[in-house]
Amino acid sequence: MIFDALTPHDYLNNSMNLSYGNKRKALCSHRRKRSNMMLNPLQLKHLNRMDESDADMITLNLEDAIAPSHKKEALHNIALFLSHMEHANSFIVVRVNPLDDGGAEEIEFLNDFAFDAVRVAKVKNQIEIAQALTLLSKDKELHISLETKEAFENLSSLRIDERLTTANLGILDLLTSLDLPQSIVTQDNPTIDYILSKFLVDAKTAGIHPIGFMFQEYHDTKTFKMWCEREKMIGFTSKACMGPKQVAIANEVFALDEDAYVRAKHIKKTFETHAKQGINGFMDEKYGFIDEPIYRDALLVLKGSE
Helix, strand or coil: CCCCCHHHHHHHHHCCCCCCCCCCCCCCCCCCCCCCEEEECCHHHHHHHHHHHCCCCEEEEEECCCCCHHHHHHHHHHHHHHHHCCCCCCCCEEEECHHHHHHHHHHHHHHCCCCCCECCCCCCCCCHHHHHHCCCCCCCEEEEEEEHHHHHHHHHHHHCCCCCEEECCCCHHHHCCCCCHEEEECCCHHHHHHHHHHHHHHHHHHHHHHCCCCCCCCCCCHHHHHHHHHHHHHCCCEECCCCHHHHHHHHHHCCCCHHHHHHHHHHHHHHHHHHCCCCCCEECCEEEECCCCHHHHHHHHEEEEH
């Protein structure tokens, strides 16, 4: 926990007096992104435990889950807890509002605090990406929420700087932007399959890491797992999560495939041995025919395992 004991009275005194700490957690050292858990910064007990979470990523949400009258409170909550946090097991992201609706000011306020990335909501084009990058301190990554039809159309061209690393699919807002009903979010709907596939391929084309959408029926863990498995089949390696139950499932579904890892190591070693002899295609007793495309896929698997 960040604070050994936390009561509303103690917190309010700190918040009202802007009594921030001077702790600065180091930038996250791991690159795992299996689970991205959203936290409401008005829930103090959740904030107080974010340094112990099993989630690979934690997103502190200042946007649509926070009423306008509470956004300032939520912003100062985040600052207070970040300034007293010495370490975290998770990659910490702050999701700010659209740049023209308070997001720019939120980024400027948060820049001096220690976390790993800012995620900007409702992005539409390269101009907004450039503005966010100008505002953001150089030691932090930029993430985006893909929630508009404009961003959906232009995703493959949005990465104008290497600090833009990640895109999160906000499927419900995206459907609204496309004038489509949210009721079509089912596993047998071809439109949803198309949205998932296009988002994945366009993100990969741009060199952006794609994160699957939030499933909001928190207690329906069976359906959540089915979505994780379907998205993994499509090619995703990350899923947005609402809480610890979903985090545990996402971490399990998107965990390293040990058999695939062993196979990739064998192929890499065997191919490189043959390549030194000028042989780039051969039959392997264990895994059949191996050539350069098979070798490159093995390198991809090993890169992912890092």
